[in-house]
Amino acid sequence: MLDRSAMQEMNRVLDVAPRLRPDVCGRGACITERWAHSGFTSHVEPMADHVVMTYYGAPQRLEWRDGSRYQQGVTRQKAITVIPSGHEAAWMIAGAIEVSHVYFSDARLQTCAEATGHRGPAVQLLDRVALPDPTASALLEILASEACRDDAGNGLFVEQAVDLLCMQLVRAHSSTCRDEGKRASGCLANWQVRRVTEYLHERLDEEVRLDDLAKLAGLSRFYFCAAFRRSTGLTPHQWLLTQRMARARALMADPSIPLTQVALAVGYQTPSAFAAAFRRTEGMSPTEYRQRC
Helix, strand or coil: CCCCCHHHHHHHHCCCCCCECHHHCCCCEEEECCEEECCEEEEECCCCCEEEEEEECCCCEEEEEECCEEEEEECCCCEEEEECCCCCEEEEECCCEEEEEEEECHHHHHHHHHHCCCCCCCCCECCEEEEECHHHHHHHHHHHHHHCCCCHHHHHHHHHHHHHHHHHHHHHCECCCCCCCCCCCCCCCHHHHHHHHHHHHCCCCCCCCHHHHHHHHCCCHHHHHHHHHHHHCCCHHHHHHHHHHHHHHHHHCCCCCCHHHHHHHCCCCCHHHHHHHHHHHHCCCHHHHHHHC
16 A cells, blocks of 8 residues: 655655645645745655646756666657655655646546546556646646636636646556557657667667668658657657666776776767767766766
């Protein structure tokens, strides 16, 4: 049984607690105002509630990893992240972000699923990371605005808005979707993102051809590049560079590994080429980074 609520877990991992309005919540849901918190790297424990959020302000990289399962994206307006009940993973958010959250019980989700006409096994929400969804994002923005109002009469409005949000999640981000892997119009399916990113992650030290990536997804080069960027927020090159630099930082944490070996491990044949790429992305040289570790 999952005893920890979403609110308790968010309070634990975030440096600034969610600005909650429990007095306008009910029937297994709570909403927050807009608020900002710092970036973090932390293991998020399983929660009893589902969590959905949207973003405001400057974009930031974020990712989560659970063994071989991995998702990453870039926070941006009109995008949402969904953390289903029971989700457990190591999360990283690169910098400060402004967000609003909604927490709701699985019972609330199942009730809304039945209202859409769903009959059969219990609906399961899908993991989503910074996925474009203007409809869900707009509802989250409305709820964040309502959370700021000192109006005892807005409870019914909030209840209906939460129901609409749950229904949107059921139809677009759950096991009831016509194609569970489908992300959004013009985007890659989940299996395509997973296949390509796993391929890239296994070849951080190799030269990777765009034609090979497109072939893995079964698409033309042109369509693949556009769909990959819409799905992840990054071009294939940017995604690969991000992962290479992440591995480089991890390797440089061990002072016994020479920079020449670090460069080769992330696909650069010379330390100078690696140093130039590292400086462009990290704002400092590998030597300076290692001195700060």
